[in-house]
Amino acid sequence: MFLKNIRMIGVLRLGHRVRRDKRISTHVFLTARALGANFGVFTGDEDDNIINSLAETARIWGGSFKVEYSGNYVNTINEFKNKGFKIVHLTMYGLPIKDKISELKCFKDILLIVGGAKVPREVYTLSDYNISVGFQPHSEVAALAIFLHEYYEGKELDIKFPEARLVVEPQEKGKKVLKCF
Numbered sequence: 001m002f003l004k005n006i007r008m009i010g011v012l013r014l015g016h017r018v019r020r021d022k023r024i025s026t027h028v029f030l031t032a033r034a035l036g037a038n039f040g041v042f043t044g045d046e047d048d049n050i051i052n053s054l055a056e057t058a059r060i061w062g063g064s065f066k067v068e069y070s071g072n073y074v075n076t077i078n079e080f081k082n083k084g085f086k087i088v089h090l091t092m093y094g095l096p097i098k099d100k101i102s103e104l105k106c107f108k109d110i111l112l113i114v115g116g117a118k119v120p121r122e123v124y125t126l127s128d129y130n131i132s133v134g135f136q137p138h139s140e141v142a143a144l145a146i147f148l149h150e151y152y153e154g155k156e157l158d159i160k161f162p163e164a165r166l167v168v169e170p171q172e173k174g175k176k177v178l179k180c181f
């Protein structure tokens, strides 16, 4: 069984640019939700489309994942630190995930940070951990997905969302979706 409710994982996406990042910022949060994170925050340009898109996803597919906008990443990081969250910044320059994941699994409340364009130096110092998923540049979505997969040891793939209106029934071929209410 997937014990999601005993952990609180948030994802802070830095530096959203409304024109360039519309799809990828939404994909960051869709991935976060689907793979066991509980909430999202983004900085940069304000963009209601992201907030509305995730609200609509949760309305149809269940769960309570919510996204908020923050005008100041330093305040947001400090706010979560004060609540007892560990701050984990995903960056190709950090320490290897394989060396640190056992330690990170001990923490129940984590704020994961992913960047977009250049990440301010301050983020590296404010974070409790800077963690790399390989040492090549790739994507915030890939880094997040692999982190959550390692953190949850694959249990996130069995996640069930409460109050889902639609639930997929897996098929060898074709599509089957059950309407729940």
Ligand code: SAM
Binding pocket: 089, 090, 091, 092, 093, 113, 114, 115, 116, 117, 119, 131, 132, 133, 134, 135, 136, 137, 138, 139, 140, 141, 143
């Ligand atoms: N130079 C950047 C960096 O510091 O990882 C790559 C920029 S990439 C377009 C945007 C975001 O994807 C980064 O800020 C980071 O959060 C994530 N990312 C990309 N490659 C990564 C890697 N190998 N390990 C961890 N995170 C990565």
